[in-house]
Amino acid sequence: xxxxxxxxxxxxxxxxxxxxxxxxxxxxxxxxxxVLIKTISKKPKKxxxxxxxxxxxxxxxxxxxxSEIKKSMDLIPRQRIKVNLASSTKSLEYIKKKMQxxxxxxxxxxxxxxxxxxNFLSEAEIALFVSSMYRNGTSMKETVYLIKAILKTGSxxxxxxxxxxxxxxxxxxAGRTTPIVVSICAAAxxxxxxxxxxxxxxxxxxADAIETMAKVDFTMAQLKKIIQKTNACLVWGGxxxxxxxxxxxxxxxxxxxxxxxxxLLASIMAKKLAVGSKYIIIHIxxxxxxxxxxxxxxxxxxxxxxxxxxxxxxxxxxxxxxxxPLGRGIGPVLEMMDVxxxxxxxxxxxxxEKRSLELAGELFELTGKAKKGxxxxxxxxxxxxxxxxxxxxxxxxxxxxxxxxxxxxxFKRDFFSPKAGKIMEIDNKRINALAQRAGCPTDKSAxxxxxxxxxNHIKRHEKIFTLYAESKSRINEAVKFYKKNNPIILK
Amino acid sequence: xxxxxxxxxxxxxxxxxxxxxxxxxxxxxxxxxxVLIKTISKKPKKxxxxxxxxxxxxxxxxxxxxSEIKKSMDLIPRQRIKVNLASSTKSLEYIKKKMQxxxxxxxxxxxxxxxxxxNFLSEAEIALFVSSMYRNGTSMKETVYLIKAILKTGSxxxxxxxxxxxxxxxxxxAGRTTPIVVSICAAAxxxxxxxxxxxxxxxxxxADAIETMAKVDFTMAQLKKIIQKTNACLVWGGxxxxxxxxxxxxxxxxxxxxxxxxxLLASIMAKKLAVGSKYIIIHIxxxxxxxxxxxxxxxxxxxxxxxxxxxxxxxxxxxxxxxxPLGRGIGPVLEMMDVxxxxxxxxxxxxxEKRSLELAGELFELTGKAKKGxxxxxxxxxxxxxxxxxxxxxxxxxxxxxxxxxxxxxFKRDFFSPKAGKIMEIDNKRINALAQRAGCPTDKSAxxxxxxxxxNHIKRHEKIFTLYAESKSRINEAVKFYKKNNPIILK
Numbered sequence: 001x002x003x004x005x006x007x008x009x010x011x012x013x014x015x016x017x018x019x020x021x022x023x024x025x026x027x028x029x030x031x032x033x034x035v036l037i038k039t040i041s042k043k044p045k046k047x048x049x050x051x052x053x054x055x056x057x058x059x060x061x062x063x064x065x066x067s068e069i070k071k072s073m074d075l076i077p078r079q080r081i082k083v084n085l086a087s088s089t090k091s092l093e094y095i096k097k098k099m100q101x102x103x104x105x106x107x108x109x110x111x112x113x114x115x116x117x118x119n120f121l122s123e124a125e126i127a128l129f130v131s132s133m134y135r136n137g138t139s140m141k142e143t144v145y146l147i148k149a150i151l152k153t154g155s156x157x158x159x160x161x162x163x164x165x166x167x168x169x170x171x172x173x174a175g176r177t178t179p180i181v182v183s184i185c186a187a188a189x190x191x192x193x194x195x196x197x198x199x200x201x202x203x204x205x206x207a208d209a210i211e212t213m214a215k216v217d218f219t220m221a222q223l224k225k226i227i228q229k230t231n232a233c234l235v236w237g238g239x240x241x242x243x244x245x246x247x248x249x250x251x252x253x254x255x256x257x258x259x260x261x262x263x264l265l266a267s268i269m270a271k272k273l274a275v276g277s278k279y280i281i282i283h284i285x286x287x288x289x290x291x292x293x294x295x296x297x298x299x300x301x302x303x304x305x306x307x308x309x310x311x312x313x314x315x316x317x318x319x320x321x322x323x324x325p326l327g328r329g330i331g332p333v334l335e336m337m338d339v340x341x342x343x344x345x346x347x348x349x350x351x352x353e354k355r356s357l358e359l360a361g362e363l364f365e366l367t368g369k370a371k372k373g374x375x376x377x378x379x380x381x382x383x384x385x386x387x388x389x390x391x392x393x394x395x396x397x398x399x400x401x402x403x404x405x406x407x408x409x410x411f412k413r414d415f416f417s418p419k420a421g422k423i424m425e426i427d428n429k430r431i432n433a434l435a436q437r438a439g440c441p442t443d444k445s446a447x448x449x450x451x452x453x454x455x456n457h458i459k460r461h462e463k464i465f466t467l468y469a470e471s472k473s474r475i476n477e478a479v480k481f482y483k484k485n486n487p488i489i490l491k
Numbered sequence: 492x493x494x495x496x497x498x499x500x501x502x503x504x505x506x507x508x509x510x511x512x513x514x515x516x517x518x519x520x521x522x523x524x525x526v527l528i529k530t531i532s533k534k535p536k537k538x539x540x541x542x543x544x545x546x547x548x549x550x551x552x553x554x555x556x557x558s559e560i561k562k563s564m565d566l567i568p569r570q571r572i573k574v575n576l577a578s579s580t581k582s583l584e585y586i587k588k589k590m591q592x593x594x595x596x597x598x599x600x601x602x603x604x605x606x607x608x609x610n611f612l613s614e615a616e617i618a619l620f621v622s623s624m625y626r627n628g629t630s631m632k633e634t635v636y637l638i639k640a641i642l643k644t645g646s647x648x649x650x651x652x653x654x655x656x657x658x659x660x661x662x663x664x665a666g667r668t669t670p671i672v673v674s675i676c677a678a679a680x681x682x683x684x685x686x687x688x689x690x691x692x693x694x695x696x697x698a699d700a701i702e703t704m705a706k707v708d709f710t711m712a713q714l715k716k717i718i719q720k721t722n723a724c725l726v727w728g729g730x731x732x733x734x735x736x737x738x739x740x741x742x743x744x745x746x747x748x749x750x751x752x753x754x755l756l757a758s759i760m761a762k763k764l765a766v767g768s769k770y771i772i773i774h775i776x777x778x779x780x781x782x783x784x785x786x787x788x789x790x791x792x793x794x795x796x797x798x799x800x801x802x803x804x805x806x807x808x809x810x811x812x813x814x815x816p817l818g819r820g821i822g823p824v825l826e827m828m829d830v831x832x833x834x835x836x837x838x839x840x841x842x843x844e845k846r847s848l849e850l851a852g853e854l855f856e857l858t859g860k861a862k863k864g865x866x867x868x869x870x871x872x873x874x875x876x877x878x879x880x881x882x883x884x885x886x887x888x889x890x891x892x893x894x895x896x897x898x899x900x901x902f903k904r905d906f907f908s909p910k911a912g913k914i915m916e917i918d919n920k921r922i923n924a925l926a927q928r929a930g931c932p933t934d935k936s937a938x939x940x941x942x943x944x945x946x947n948h949i950k951r952h953e954k955i956f957t958l959y960a961e962s963k964s965r966i967n968e969a970v971k972f973y974k975k976n977n978p979i980i981l982k
Contacts, residue, residue: 027962027964028930028934028960028962028963028964028965028968030930084964085964085965085968087968088928092748096748096749099626122614123613123614123615123618124614124615124617124743124747125618125746125747126615127615127619128618131618131619131623135590135623135626135627252615255615255616256583256615256619257587258587437579442521443521470516470519471516471518471519472519473519473575473576474576477578480578481579
């Protein structure tokens with residue numbers, strides 16, 4: 001059936017269409033069922049959408065579409081599109097197979113990923129897939145299939161250079177090493193096409209942080225220009241359409257606050273492969289309150305090593321013990337302020353600086369730019385000479401931004417230590433959750449500034465951190481959470 | 492914050508509110524996050540809703556609410572309500588505990604159920620709960636907690652009578668024994684406050700079928716009157732608010748097409764307890780294409796027996812081997828036509844009749860109305876005397892309906908056997924899926940009419956069944972499915 005597009009000015013967060021009751025009856029579609037919409041052209045764009053049925057809002061010759069559909073199908077008002085009842089799919093069966101601990105074939109994983117991209121699977125169904133992978137684990141074979149499926153459904157960046165490098169932290173503790181490492185490496189002539197995600201389970205992703213000073217959402221063509229100009233980029237991967245399946249899965253992982261191994265591995269590897277990286281450093285912080293334990297970190301290392309060999313990449317995992325946030329800030333704006341402090345050589349973020357130098361050093365050694373054991377030295381020279389700062393400014397400029405003075409949220413509350421002692425650890429999970437209660441990552445200027453770090457001694461009633469938010473209700477939410485979950489562990 | 496209600500004429504299928512961007516900023520709420528809405532009164536009604544953020548559709552002093560919220564909170568236009576950022580909850584943590592195969596406490600299960608009812612958990616989160624129960628199993632302790640939690644959050648029916656009985660089939664094969672069993676038992680003076688569900692994974696639930704001839708959605712007070720008048724009822728349980736948590740969970744199970752044991756047990760037992768049944772027959776059909784295998788049926792029986800003892804009920808499980816649909820019809824209208832045929836003594840549905848007599852007979856023996864081994868005889872007498880038909884008519888009348896001539900869907904397609912042979916089995920899963928492709932259960936007159944049943948011999952090219960639908964596209968969908976999934980197994 002052909003219908004005329006009508007835009008509905010609301011963002012449902014989901015691809016939703018509205019049909020008039022009469023149209024729905026004719027199509028035989030029920031509320032909440034899926035329809036297939038298709039543009040009328042030689043190379044039609046296709047998409048599945050969930051149907052809402054209304055009596056008045058749209059006429060019987062119209063179809064109302066939510067802004068998500070308008071954007072992803074690039075539609076114009078009154079345009080005519082084809083609408084049909086969606087045929088059934090096998091992917092729910094495959095997901096259930098995984099649920100029953102059976103191994104999926106390349107074809108089956110491919111179909112699931114394809115259906116996720118085409119919106120054929122509902123959030124509840126994707127949740128089932130994510131939780132099955134999480135609960136039942138996945139073989140390395142399945143992980144490889146997942147990577148290939150994610151890659152196949154996306155687009156690739158093609159750069160001609162021997163020294164395309166990448167660095168990735170699996171996350172879990174606050175602090176942005178990425179902008180520092182990228183700036184140091186690019187200043188030394190390495191090519192660093194760094195695409196980052198927004199926060200999944202953390203208060204800030206690198207893309208969230210960079211966005212406080214520059215644009216992060218570019219097309220593939222724009223991206224190439226930025227890299228040609230600066231050797232590097234610091235962009236949001238989601239907007240490039242390189243790994244669209246990954247973005248959809250991550251949305252559900254955010255809701256469920258889980259991140260299965262296979263998806264973590266696939267998500268990282270697919271991104272590295274899509275940008276054509278040849279040398280890859282994977283930073284795996286481990287510890288009691290880090291994302292993974294030491295045992296888990298070693299297991300992940302083994303899997304990454306396998307994938308590196310499988311895809312013919314020079315890949316090295318760097319396992320480092322973690323006892324808390326790397327910088328003083330937690331949250332997009334506050335973490336970005338730390339990055340600038342380090343690049344401007346203004347001190348006070350020793351751990352963030354140390355870690356960044358270690359990771360840049362590893363890349364220098366992996367590529368052979370520095371001799372074994374001399375990588376950190378080389379990185380420090382570049383940082384001290386402010387060549388990294390210069391490079392960072394160049395990248396931001398290419399991304400339509402600049403280093404500017406940032407301000408944390410206008411609502412704030414100071415927190416004081418109830419007793420004296422030495423800070424043994426800052427619980428990553430709690431401090432991250434606290435920053436999230438304050439509004440991170442959506443509220444970019446929300447977050448936490450730590451006056452003291454792990455290893456410091458503090459007095460009774462000493463100010464230990466300030467919490468920032470963009471609204472009073474968020475401050476109250478955070479205070480309520482803090483009372484039950486103090487993240488500062490003293491001895 | 493206080494805001495004025497504005498109704499949005501759309502059914503989102505979810506409790507959704509729309510806030511103006513300014514209001515959202517003030518509250519500190521992000522798109523897709525939850526707010527707590529509360530009426531202003533001495534006994535405020537509370538509900539969590541998902542937030543959509545718009546620029547124009549609602550003003551900054553307004554809150555747009557979807558029809559689900561309007562209905563469940565009983566709101567009027569321009570009414571003022573309180574809106575606040577929703578506090579965090581522990582239930583997602585508890586769900587993850589279950590995911591990790593740990594046993595949940597009474598308090599934890601109670602909290603999950605409470606949050607499901609208050610809309611605090613998203614569909615993806617409920618999916619995680621359902622799949623964790625499905626995958627990891629649940630102890631009898633947890634099942635009891637689940638039953639108690641579902642009961643606690645609903646309302647109860649209180650009838651004073653010694654002989655309150657109930658019959659339940661776990662489902663899996665088409666054919667409505669319930670209306671026949673209820674009519675026979677009520678005609679014999681038993682009290683049968685039968686509440687049924689709509690279809691979960693099948694083409695028709697008893698409520699879907701009864702609705703083709705009478706109303707099924709009543710208040711508790713109306714229900715009592717119906718039972719006082721007729722000894723029985725045949726209503727939809729979901730509308731009574733007896734087990735609201737169950738209804739929400741079932742909605743997700745429908746999407747995922749899974750039904751975990753604990754939820755199946757809890758769903759059935761909570762309903763029986765809520766209506767105060769003292770004698771309960773649980774019909775468990777088993778077989779190759781039934782819902783459960785014989786082994787699984789025996790396991791379920793053990794669990795039901797435990798729950799019967801735990802809650803001090805006279806409960807008996809009746810395990811019967813199943814090889815296909817009981818009647819000739821599949822789908823609400825077509826199954827209801829079978830029911831009427833049996834009650835009117837018009838033959839042609841031998842298996843449906845036989846099964847109904849067996850189940851009614853078991854209830855007569857369980858209550859002591861008939862001597863051991865004489866139940867079926869007593870049931871047959873009542874059916875043959877047309878007392879059951881009279882009772883059925885009385886119940887329908889009390890439910891504002893009557894026995895009327897029904898018509899299957901106006902679009903139809905005949906199917907012929909490709910070869911001669913004996914029908915060994917009719918695959919329940921395939922024939923149910925076929926009826927669903929045709930539009931069941933939403934399209935009540937869609938479905939299948941079988942000219943031949945299990946055990947019959949058929950000739951080559953003989954007409955074997957007719958498929959009915961309410962739209963042409965549904966017929967096409969079904970034909971497509973049939974080509975790959977012929978449900979008729981010949982020898």
